[in-house]
Amino acid sequence: MFSFESLFAGVFYLLVYLLSTFSIFYAFIIVKPKQLNSYALLEFKNFTCLKLINPLLLIMLSINFLSLAGIPPLSGFISKFLILISLVETNNLKLLLFLILISLIAAYYYIRTIKILVFTNEKQPKFLSEIPYFSGVILVVTFYFNFLVMLQPSFFFLIIENILTPNFFFFL
DSSP states (O other), X not given: OOOHHHHHHHHHHHHHXXXXXHHHHHHHHHOOBSSTTOOSOOOGGGGGGHHHHOHHHHHHHHHXXXXXXXXXXXXXXXXXXXXXXXXXHTTOHHHHHHHHHHXXXXXXXXXXXXXXXXXXXXXXXXXXXXXXXXXXXXXXHHHHHHHHHHHOHHHHHHHHHHHHSGGGGTTO
C-alpha cells in the first residue's frame, strides 16, 4: 500500500500546494489600503478593483488559483496527477474517488474566486498602497515556481528524489 512513488507524489504535492498557497496569501497580505490608520485586513470584495490598479498581480493570483484547482498544465495539475497515479498503482480506488470528488469541489471554489476577481465590474477603484520591492520579489519568485514546474518538472522530480533517498541523510 505504501510505495516510494506515493511518498514522492505526496511530498511533491505538499511542496506545490505550500508554495502556491503562500503566494496567494502573501499577495493578499501585502496589498494594503492607502488610508491612514487602516491596518485592518481588506475585505475580499475590495480586491475586485485589482484589475484596474495592478493587472499583473491579478494575473499572478489567477494562475496560482488555477494551479491550486489543478488545471493543466500548471504545477497543481502535475502534483494531483502524480497522487492519482500512485493511488491507481496501489489499487486504492475508494480513496481515489474520494480525492477526485474533493478536488472537484475545491476547484469550484478556486475558479469562483477568479470569477469574482476578474469579472466583477468595479467602477470606482479603491486606492491601494504601493507594493514594497522585496515583497514583490518574493511574490514573483513563488509565482514563477508554477512555470518552472510546468516547463521542467523533471528537475524538481530529481531534487525530491534525491531528498527522499536514504543516502541523502547520511550525515544524521
